[in-house]
Amino acid sequence: MATTGDNARTALVDSLNGLLADFFALYVKTKNFHWHVAGPNFRDLHLLFDEHATEIFALTDIVAERVRKNDGDTLTSIGAIGAKTRIADNDTRGLDAMTMVRELHADNEALVEAIREVKSAATQAGDNATEGMADDWTDQAQQRVWFLGQILK
């Protein structure tokens, strides 16, 4: 029979896998905008989007391995990422640069929320390492929200 501890761990694994899917999806979306951005702020945005994509991608392995260290199975494929992520694709061609900034701003704000859920699940499961790391992931996401938000002013 499953104990309360098992349930908390299952919830944490599910939450971490959701965050992992979001990181992968936002990585690809940010690269998409890095490749396709155009307009008078091309250089700044092209470089900023690349910095953000690199930062996000660096967390994917860390999050997946937190799942494994909790004895859970993590994501296995692009299909698994697509099924789990809450970040919406945007395949629109010729998207306006400020629309890209606005979308990434909202997506990174959503990440801050997703990380908050992971942290709370980690607390419930007694996973101190994930709980501590989540603060760093939050600061990084808030930094991206700040940079993107300042551009929108």
Ligand SMILES: [Fe+2]
């Ligand atoms: Fe590039």
